[in-house]
Amino acid sequence: MAYEINETHDPNLKSWVESANDPNTDFPIQNLPFCVFTQDKHAANPRIGIRIGNSIFDFEKGVENGLFEGIPAERYLEREHLFNLSYAHDHGAKSFSGVRERLFELFVERADKRRRSRVNEVIFEATKVEFSNPFVIRDYTDFYCSIFHATNVGSMFRPDNPLLPNYKYVPIGYHGRASSIVISGTDIKRPKGQNRSDAEQQPVFIPAKSLDYEMEVGFFVGQSNELGSSIPIADAEKHIFGLCLVNDWSARDIQAWEYQPLGPFLAKNFATTISPFVVTMEALAPFRTPAFERDEGDPQPLDYLNDPTNQKFGGIDIKLEVYIQTQKMRDENIEPHLLSRSNMKDLYWTIGQMLTHHASNGCNLQTGDLIATGTISGKEKSERGSMLELSWRGTEPIDLPSGETRRFLEDGDEVIMKGYCEREGFRRIGFGECRGRITPAD
Numbered sequence: 001m002a003y004e005i006n007e008t009h010d011p012n013l014k015s016w017v018e019s020a021n022d023p024n025t026d027f028p029i030q031n032l033p034f035c036v037f038t039q040d041k042h043a044a045n046p047r048i049g050i051r052i053g054n055s056i057f058d059f060e061k062g063v064e065n066g067l068f069e070g071i072p073a074e075r076y077l078e079r080e081h082l083f084n085l086s087y088a089h090d091h092g093a094k095s096f097s098g099v100r101e102r103l104f105e106l107f108v109e110r111a112d113k114r115r116r117s118r119v120n121e122v123i124f125e126a127t128k129v130e131f132s133n134p135f136v137i138r139d140y141t142d143f144y145c146s147i148f149h150a151t152n153v154g155s156m157f158r159p160d161n162p163l164l165p166n167y168k169y170v171p172i173g174y175h176g177r178a179s180s181i182v183i184s185g186t187d188i189k190r191p192k193g194q195n196r197s198d199a200e201q202q203p204v205f206i207p208a209k210s211l212d213y214e215m216e217v218g219f220f221v222g223q224s225n226e227l228g229s230s231i232p233i234a235d236a237e238k239h240i241f242g243l244c245l246v247n248d249w250s251a252r253d254i255q256a257w258e259y260q261p262l263g264p265f266l267a268k269n270f271a272t273t274i275s276p277f278v279v280t281m282e283a284l285a286p287f288r289t290p291a292f293e294r295d296e297g298d299p300q301p302l303d304y305l306n307d308p309t310n311q312k313f314g315g316i317d318i319k320l321e322v323y324i325q326t327q328k329m330r331d332e333n334i335e336p337h338l339l340s341r342s343n344m345k346d347l348y349w350t351i352g353q354m355l356t357h358h359a360s361n362g363c364n365l366q367t368g369d370l371i372a373t374g375t376i377s378g379k380e381k382s383e384r385g386s387m388l389e390l391s392w393r394g395t396e397p398i399d400l401p402s403g404e405t406r407r408f409l410e411d412g413d414e415v416i417m418k419g420y421c422e423r424e425g426f427r428r429i430g431f432g433e434c435r436g437r438i439t440p441a442d
């Protein structure tokens with residue numbers, strides 16, 4: 001059960017990997033997220049790794065070296081990256097949980113010397129490896145699950161009627177593009193597209209003028225479902241492998257002109273950035289919250305999206321932060337500037353509801369599919385998860401410590417997203433960073 005707290009969440013546990021005991025690390029022994037890495041850019045075979053402190057443990061070599069004896073871990077490696085890791089997830093949460101337990105035994109402070117030295121043979125400094133997408137992502141879906149974001153954006157375009165009548169019934173989403181999902185640190189080239197900001201003129205094809213980010217969280221599908229079958233809400237989380245941060249880059253000027261009647265297309269599919277580490281559902285157990293508390297007049301979710309356990313634990317308390325650093329700020333050694341703070345627990349729909357809704361018509365979700373929440377904004381102005389909202393469509397420019405202002409992103413701007421979980425009585429865990437820098441259009 002994904003919500004169960006066990007000995008692997010004990011806040012007092014320390015690791016013999018010293019950097020994992022730093023109170024500020026995102027990656028203490030209680031976290032242990034998965035990633036895919038290569039030792040250098042030119043290495044042929046990316047391998048599955050586990051992040052702990054400032055180190056990456058080569059999970060595959062660990063399996064080959066017998067560190068997972070007694071756990072059916074070998075089959076995880078007949079894989080497309082993490083494909084079979086989630087296959088195992090699929091065929092019994094128990095064996096998956098067994099991997100986490102074994103990782104604990106390997107890394108905990110009291111681990112015996114012989115084990116430690118065997119682990120030490122297959123551990124690398126995180127700064128010396130290259131990360132790639134943790135799954136072969138075949139499909140990507142983006143939802144629109146923050147009612148605060150939907151209301152903000154709606155009120156810019158439809159001041160009298162910001163929220164459409166379907167919003168409180170249907171988790172709204174669209175199919176994104178998987179091929180342009182890139183790992184944190186990849187440069188983002190400003191897209192070109194049709195712009196018709198002057199309604200009196202013909203549209204023009206130019207580099208996007210209103211380039212934006214969207215602060216989102218994504219989850220990876222572990223267990224698939226057959227075409228034609230659905231996933232009951234009570235089972236939804238058994239199909240989720242883990243979470244990462246997502247930046248759904250968006251060109252607002254392209255979007256404004258193209259989006260009717262079929263929704264986002266080229267305004268979104270030029271790039272999406274994800275953070276490299278997949279934080280497992282088990283690691284997140286201490287940070288579960290009730291589903292969004294709906295206003296009294298709001299409808300309850302329809303039956304297929306309504307489950308008492310999901311209502312009680314379906315939310316996740318993940319604190320999210322967005323920073324910007326411009327070229328001028330880098331030149332003048334000015335630290336990245338905080339643009340917003342928001343929290344995943346403020347989403348109107350839970351990840352379980354998103355997944356169940358997605359498969360409710362018989363759509364088959366596949367291992368490695370990425371499903372993102374949509375921009376996560378909160379009630380307050382300081383909690384707006386996109387520049388569109390922060391600058392109110394460019395009408396309220398944002399002041400930066402360099403003396404510059406921003407309505408939207410300029411070339412050279414770097415957007416840095418962070419996420420972490422904190423709760424009294426538990427160890428803080430984090431997601432690392434999701435960053436990308438804008439380079440000029442061709």
Ligand code: MN
Pocket residue numbers: 142143214216248374375
């Ligand atoms: Mn989005």
